[in-house]
Amino acid sequence: MALAIFLASLCFYTLLLPAGGLLILPDDTTELLLPSYDYIVVGGGVSGLVVANRLSEDTDVTVLVLEAGELDSSAGIVTVPGLIGHGFPPAYNWNFTTTPQAFLDNKTRDYGQGHVVGGGSILNGMVTTRGARADYDAWQALGNPGWGWQDMLPYFKKTERFSVDVSPERARTLHINPDPSVHGTDGPLEVTYPNFLYNQSLNFLRGLSELGVPLLADPNAGVAAGAMIAPASMSASNQSRMDSRRAYLDPVLHRPNLHLAVQQTVTRVLIGTNGTANIVAPPFGRLVRAYGVEYTASAESSRQKIFCSKEVILAAGAIISPALLQVSGIGPADLLDELNVTVKVDLPGVGQNFQDHPTVGVFYNYTKPGLSSTRNLTGDTLMRAKEEYFTNRTGPWTTPLITTIAFPHLTHLTATTNSTSSFLNLLTNTTIFTSLTHLPPTTTRHPALVRGYTAQLTLLLSTLLTDPAVGALEIMADSLGTLTVSSSLSSSRARGRRRRLMNIALDPRYCSHPADCALLVRGVGFSRRLVGATEAMGELEPEEEEEGVAWTEEVVEEMVKGRVQTEFHASGTTAMMPVDLGGVVGSRLVVHGTANVRVVDAGVMPLVVGAHIQAAVYAVAEKVCFVVVVVSI
Template sequence: MLFGNFWLAFLALFFLPLAESLHVTPDIADEQLRNVYDYIIVGGGTAGLTIANRLSENPAVSVLVLEAGPLDDARNLSIPGGLLPVPGTIGSGGWGKYQWGLTTEPQTYLNNQNVGISQGKAVGGSSILNGLCWSRGSVSDYDGWEKLGNKGWSWNDLLPYFKKSEKFTFNVEPHDAKELHIRPQSAVHGFNGSVHVSYPQYFYDQSSNVLDGFAELGLPIIGDVNNGTAAGAMILPSSMHPDNQTRFDAREAHFNSASSRYNLHIATNQTVTQLVLDSNSAHNSSQRVMGVEFAPNNKSKARSISCTQEVIVSAGAIFTPTLLQVSGIGPSGGLKSLDIPVRIDLPGVGYNLQDHPMVYSNYYYRNESYFKSGEITDDVYEVAEEYIRNRTGPWTAPLINTVAFPSLRSATDDWKQFMNKSSEDVIPSNTPNSVKKGYKVQKKILQDQILSNDTGIFETMANS
């Protein structure tokens, strides 16, 4: 069988050795890391690596990235579990060592169950594990950000940066593009960015069936979700390389491409435990962060490194506020209750985490023609060999690319009941007044979006 030979050939062609000049592991950290950098970035995930890449373009600027997770070794198909870059293996599990393994508190309305919270813990963060869906929100989503007081964050302001980030390739055969209603608009895409965005070589029959079903329900079929009109059903492009049909994550886009830069260091398996504030500053909101403390584990002695410019905290939605709070930045009442000295009383830190619930449903096909028989019966080794040989077949298809973002009004006649809910009903009674005011402003913006037919309020996904 040729499977083994193709496996090795795949390695040689598509996973070239990575320069180690800037990768600092815990065993050599004391010798290799400087005592001072211009910029220190906490978190080597999607945002952190993007920032590190941009800052280090200037050779006169020194940048250190501190990442709690490893540089993953799951891109080597010759070892068990080395299938991370393959779109068709998304959702197959086995990536626990690249996640934090977080769970919620017991949820009252879920029979007191704990629910898992997925967050990547590796160079590239959650982008090495996600479903590859490359989709922007509706125009009103970003305009809503600006209405909250964030000048410069509207759709029109952000579109040039959306385009700058991507290297878009329309690699769909005309027959498939017509059947699946894929009609990219070149005016809203970029073609010279860092992140490859394209389509899989293979589409399951289910994709067209699901789109037809959405159309029968009255949803518009959108030709390009990334033009700002997301309220409808569509085929999403994916963050994948169009030629070798592999995942293109933040590590590929912003770390591997910068591996020859002597001014960029990344220290892996290092957890930042404290932001170091200027001890000479008074207790006020203008205190300067001078550096960080970090360690590979809770049994190791912490080391500190200083910065001349900025510490940029990009540790994700959970650990960014956590780090701020343990450093004395947050709501004073909560910090005092934990015996944390208050350096900056900032009530909003730790509030406003909003995540979406998800409900799964299964269904059965009665008509066998809905699926090509091979999609169900093909041997996994045959599918793998086809992928390695030709970059074709089911392994090129990510878990999800057929989705709908219906407006609430298009989905239910009971949408008005949501208008009468008070934001006070869903936030803790001890929430600071300034935070309560922020929730009320958000609610008004969300109400306007609910009344609109142009904003997707929830998401329906059909997996492969």
């Protein structure tokens, strides 16, 4: 109860807007919006704010960001690391719901997405991991020159202001020793380590070492398979969340050429033909061109139009961006006909190839006397934690819910289970042909989509799952006793489609490929072995949530299917791949068949990286800004 009171009342930032900045509220759009801008950015989340910041560095261009949400109020549940993870503020959440999940338990799942300036960076757990070198080399192998690990590294560094404010003794104990050559120190986004960690973090790392999982000194140097204390997107000086708004928007909103209109939902991109140049672009013929967008303050409000001279840049996320393309006439012709939308570009991949990290929580109770955890933050202890945080920015409230994680390689899992043969056989027998039977019908009716999935699965099976630097699973440990298991490399593919204004049929099709649930089952078995069979975790005196249950493979599989949730890593729906592989954007992130529509959010990932995706989204946006500004179309 005390925690709830503080969550409701806490606010330690005063909402300040830079003097001279043009923040346009709904009642002021008619008066303050220009009739036309050079660039219109749809969505003020991570990628949208990066792009707006970089484009508006050129004082000769005008940039408009249209964001459906509002500015956050900087309440503690958003900014204080120790309070993050205890629920999404409803006002900042799109509150999507999936369709019933036929391959799980036929029940829907809540699917939160950022509906606020700053997008998902206002709501996420702040974990900053990049994934493995092989994740990005796989992007390049799918027909995207210039998107491998070495190509992305400069942009990871460009976004970061990385620091390690950890004592030598603590760094040595927790194996924190980042490689400075792969980090930036003067970027907009602060990334650091919290100054407080619960003792259970060390038990978790030691337990994983007992099971043969290596400890990584730096999880962001290209090797992901291992266990680590993960850095967080937080301020080193005041130990609070550092999101894209505070990193990329607030410092530059004084620029007269940058406008931000909040609580404005874009309803479609205005598409015409390219009348200025006869650009031949097989198989589309002449390219179509965006000349603006339509937007509205609400479903009941009238729709307005605003125009642009250069580009429309979609940064609305992997769920909304493809839906906007569909209602604008860019997408699978059969779907657009069904929606009664005139086809401007027949592009089957729009809204297909949906990927996520399916996640299952396994709960334990650590009963060691005197053990401190988030569970103990009540009454006087809570008051002391609050006072310590606001007085000198130390103590339990400086640590996010998740700081200690592992990405075990496939061999770590199979070496610690008694029944590995069926899982190994499943992977061995996961041929391209049999996998195609697990795709949605909307995919299999398009040969290009089948070719694209075949190329993806080939990389998953022949490269990513066999690379010792790539984790097959993620295990996240919090101080409460929860070990959250998620699949890092998913074989399932899904789709989303627009029905009406922000009403989107979202079907992740979790475990539609049986290898995904099989992997999660092995992950749960691995977590139980970690807790029950290692000396380090035994010191915590853990109690299993369901004592006496016969944890057969069948029982665990049923439990997994009832618990699978999203890790909020929606991606892939506007995939960066060639047209003949079912791609939606090319290597410059321009939508195929268009002259000036780009997508810059997580939807462009052809394969979701085996990590938390915010670092990759920041880097993608930084990289495409170089393309827009320096190698302009």
